[in-house]
Amino acid sequence: MLTRTFIHIPTVGAKREVGLWKAGLRHWDDFLAHGEALAPPAVYRLGRPVIQRSLAALNDPHGLAELAGLIPSSEHWRFWPRYNRVAYLDIETGGDPADFGGITVVGVYDGSEVVQYVAGKNLNEAAQALAGYQVVVSFAGSSFDVPVLKSVFPRFIVPPVHIDLRWVLRRLGHKGGLKRIEKALGLSRPDHVGDMDGYMAVMLWQDHLAGDPDALATLLDYNACDIVNLEPLLNLAVERLRSQTLGRLS
Secondary structure, rough: OOOHHHOOOOOOOOHHHHHHHHHHOHHHHHHHHHHHOOOOHHHHHHHHHHHHHHHHHOOOOOOOHHHHOOOHHHHHHHHOEEEEEOOEEEEEEEOOOOOOOHHHEEEEEOOEEEEEEEEEHHHHHHHHHHOOOOOOEEOOOOOOOOHHHHHHHHOOOOEEEEEEEHHHHHHHHOOOOHHHHHHHHHOOOHHHOOOOOOOHHHHHHHHHHHHOOOOOHHHHHHHHHHHHHHHHHHHHHHHHHHHHHHHHHO
């Protein structure tokens, strides 16, 4: 989808983007080669420098940040799977606000391994948790997780592309919290964390501080589910949104 994207050209919205596709401009190279003849004159005039910059950034090994800045964040789902160094992110809070802003756990999943940074242990290392990734995937992370982490860690590294599945899934008609959407789409969790929510996660942290020997392990299992389940949700959401978007061609 990425190189089919024209929605970052001024005056081009979803309907006009489809119009460009129907005119025969299916990729950025098509636009540069044939846009003068096939696109509306104003769109071609405004779009040519944008598409030239897009292609240059795409072909530059260090150009992802510029390319991500050109395309609206609401359309960052289009970067997947072309850019596939992905970190799935979720944080837990409810600790002492004076200690790392109350963050208790930062969980990161790379598609094969879960890494968790825990208050009182290694939370100070979380500033570099997303270093080296091209894409971060979250659920409501653009309004919560990432701003909280940036407020706590002034040098917190954020990948250029952020796919916030809360809003991607909402475009597909799936509203509500992560657990509700998981159930609606057939995803499950282990029984011991299946009914947990954010409030219970806070209580588990308090139980851990009070000496409960099992509370922290349960909290970490809950956090791990939060990030591991983002992977199938990303695949499902991007495929459905891609089909829905390209389906307008017919």
